[in-house]
Amino acid sequence: MCSPMSPVSKLGAMLARATFEPDMVMTDGANMILAENVPLGTDPSTATIEGWMPFPFVFDTLFWGKRHVMMGGSQVDQYGNQNLAYLGGTFKQPKTQLLGVRGAPGNTVCHTTSYFLGDHNPRVLVPKVDCVAGVGYDRAAKLHPASRARHEIRRVITNLAVLDFETPDNRMRLRSVHPGVSVDDVVAATGFELVIPSDVPVSREPTADELAWLRKLDPKGIAAREVKS
Amino acid sequence: MADKTMTLEDAVAEVRDGMTVGIGGWGSRRKPMAFVRALVRSGVKDLTIVSYGGPDVGILCATGQAKKVVYGFVSLDSIPLEPHFRNARQAGTVEAVSLDEGMFRLGLQAAAWRLPFLPTRAGLGSDVMINQPQLRTVKSPYDDGEELVAIPAQRLDVAFIHMNRADTAGNGQYLGRDPYMDELFCMAADKAFMSAEKIIPTANLLDEGSFQTLKINRMMVQGVVHAPGGAHFTECPPDYERDEAFQKEYAATAKDPAAWEAFKAKYLDVSEAEYQKAVAK
Numbered sequence: 271m272c273s274p275m276s277p278v279s280k281l282g283a284m285l286a287r288a289t290f291e292p293d294m295v296m297t298d299g300a301n302m303i304l305a306e307n308v309p310l311g312t313d314p315s316t317a318t319i320e321g322w323m324p325f326p327f328v329f330d331t332l333f334w335g336k337r338h339v340m341m342g343g344s345q346v347d348q349y350g351n352q353n354l355a356y357l358g359g360t361f362k363q364p365k366t367q368l369l370g371v372r373g374a375p376g377n378t379v380c381h382t383t384s385y386f387l388g389d390h391n392p393r394v395l396v397p398k399v400d401c402v403a404g405v406g407y408d409r410a411a412k413l414h415p416a417s418r419a420r421h422e423i424r425r426v427i428t429n430l431a432v433l434d435f436e437t438p439d440n441r442m443r444l445r446s447v448h449p450g451v452s453v454d455d456v457v458a459a460t461g462f463e464l465v466i467p468s469d470v471p472v473s474r475e476p477t478a479d480e481l482a483w484l485r486k487l488d489p490k491g492i493a494a495r496e497v498k499s
Numbered sequence: 500m501a502d503k504t505m506t507l508e509d510a511v512a513e514v515r516d517g518m519t520v521g522i523g524g525w526g527s528r529r530k531p532m533a534f535v536r537a538l539v540r541s542g543v544k545d546l547t548i549v550s551y552g553g554p555d556v557g558i559l560c561a562t563g564q565a566k567k568v569v570y571g572f573v574s575l576d577s578i579p580l581e582p583h584f585r586n587a588r589q590a591g592t593v594e595a596v597s598l599d600e601g602m603f604r605l606g607l608q609a610a611a612w613r614l615p616f617l618p619t620r621a622g623l624g625s626d627v628m629i630n631q632p633q634l635r636t637v638k639s640p641y642d643d644g645e646e647l648v649a650i651p652a653q654r655l656d657v658a659f660i661h662m663n664r665a666d667t668a669g670n671g672q673y674l675g676r677d678p679y680m681d682e683l684f685c686m687a688a689d690k691a692f693m694s695a696e697k698i699i700p701t702a703n704l705l706d707e708g709s710f711q712t713l714k715i716n717r718m719m720v721q722g723v724v725h726a727p728g729g730a731h732f733t734e735c736p737p738d739y740e741r742d743e744a745f746q747k748e749y750a751a752t753a754k755d756p757a758a759w760e761a762f763k764a765k766y767l768d769v770s771e772a773e774y775q776k777a778v779a780k
Contacts, residue, residue: 300677302676332601333619366589370571371571371626372600376599376601376602401630403627417620
């Protein structure tokens with residue numbers, strides 16, 4: 271099951287389903303598994319329902335491990351620790367209370383997790399997150415092998431670049447820069463030292479077929495509003 | 500079958516200062532808000548609130564009745580961050596037990612099954628284990644030897660839930676798309692009270708939904724309250740959607756103590772009947 275948590279992530283997931291991953295399982299973002307893509311900003315009520323995924327079943331699926339979630343994050347650090355709980359202050363009295371840890375601790379140790387960050391800047395990509403909600407590689411490395419067997423932070427995708435952790439010590443690596451963005455731009459916008467390969471490719475642009483799908487799946491351009499330009 | 504119908508006030512009278520109260524629903528969805536309003540009127544204090552949090556948590560923080568909140572998140576859904584809860588956290592006036600949503604469920608499940616704890620990987624490696632030093636781990640007694648989080652049973656003194664339909668005996672039905680964890684709240688509690696949009700004869704319980712919608716049975720609840728609009732302003736489909744305009748009005752009061760006092764005087768320091776009249780469209 272693919273669980274995208276924002277318009278951009280959802281659009282990406284739908285594009286994958288429309289092109290190379292037709293058997294992907296995805297919900298309406300609430301309780302129904304839909305057999306077909308529903309374009310962003312359109313009424314899902316006429317879509318074919320193929321299954322039921324109320325919140326109790328979401329936890330069952332999560333613990334089962336058959337899920338890849340793409341979450342957001344108020345902070346992500348160099349090992350992929352993620353925070354959406356609070357910023358600043360202390361746990362007892364945070365400066366800014368956010369959502370709470372939500373499902374991030376369980377998600378990250380039970381199945382694959384990726385992050386989408388629409389505004390890549392040094393206050394979001396930080397050396398150390400204020401609260402570890404989603405577990406990164408340094409924390410996972412200290413766990414029992416069985417506890418970390420399903421831990422994988424696959425990608426961090428931002429408005430500037432694609433990042434991963436495919437390095438010997440699982441530190442965040444610059445995988446590609448988006449067209450028009452330089453490596454220096456990414457370095458300047460990141461609050462910690464990234465692993466930079468000697469040759470950083472440019473992120474692949476969508477094909478004509480993929481662009482047509484993107485327009486069809488997001489006719490109102492909703493996803494673009496999530497990305498800082 | 501015994502008639503368990505009672506008033507909101509009868510049910511809330513079971514809650515005394517310092518008790519642990521579980522509140523069903525999820526975020527700003529099918530919350531037992533009529534019970535929450537009755538809790539405000541009762542003035543009961545020093546409560547520990549256990550909730551997949553929404554405005555129930557926000558209101559009881561704003562009134563100062565919540566001493567401690569056990570939560571995975573607190574959100575109004577269409578307004579992601581619950582502003583009254585944020586005020587209380589940022590002022591340091593409410594104690595927080597911040598758990599992963601799955602850990603939260605297992606605490607209720609352990610209590611419902613009368614177990615001391617349930618093991619899980621959720622929480623391992625995260626700051627939940629640091630910020631909640633009461634949490635312990637347990638080593639698997641089998642050959643794997645894995646160290647797991649032992650989620651302690653989350654016992655509740657009292658639980659409140661809201662359903663679409665119920666009979667007078669305490670059989671409850673949800674007609675929306677999600678049962679949430681309401682039956683676990685009931686089974687984790689010493690006493691559980693259910694409000695419902697409509698009280699109908701037992702023989703009519705299958706008129707609007709299949710037998711799978713009868714998630715709450717009469718063993719789970721000690722009292723039933725007829726509370727039309729009892730989830731307002733949260734959603735309670737198919738009976739009604741969330742009252743987004745009212746929710747915005749509620750959220751805006753977090754910016755200004757005078758606005759909150761006015762909101763409280765108009766909507767919370769009044770009877771449930773007066774509240775329903777005030778919000779009727």
